[in-house]
Ligand SMILES: [Fe+2]
């Protein structure tokens with residue numbers, strides 16, 4: 001997990017996390033912070049083991065840690081935070097010693113993490129999508145009613 005630890009210590013990564021923290025200070029809906037990223041990483045890792053998908057843990061953790069960082073900039077550059085996250089992640093992954101093929105693979109999963117066509121696919125994109133949704137405890141959330149997630153996305157009971 002050396003390269004994953006490099007991401008956590010990466011200055012750009014920390015800068016985007018801080019920007020997100022400031023931006024979401026008064027947010028009433030789910031936040032996009034390190035606890036969310038780690039929840040997604042660990043749930044994805046569990047799914048990986050359960051389904052024997054044999055995805056490298058470093059790729060899972062890298063994708064999970066980076067998948068929402070674009071929310072810090074999405075309003076400015078692009079309405080799709082997934083695409084912005086991928087754009088910002090490229091340099092971070094390169095700075096953290098991931099190889100080109102790995103970078104493309106991880107960026108692809110980040111770009112697709114909000115694409116419901118991947119909700120049943122047992123590859124990095126699909127597992128990231130599923131883990132991201134499962135990470136939210138809608139069943140205990142005060143904002144369950146106003147939340148824009150449709151019923152199909154909401155976790156109305158604990159599943160994993
Ligand atoms: Fe997202």
Ligand SMILES: [Fe+2]
Pocket residue numbers: 032036040067068132
């Ligand atoms: Fe997310």
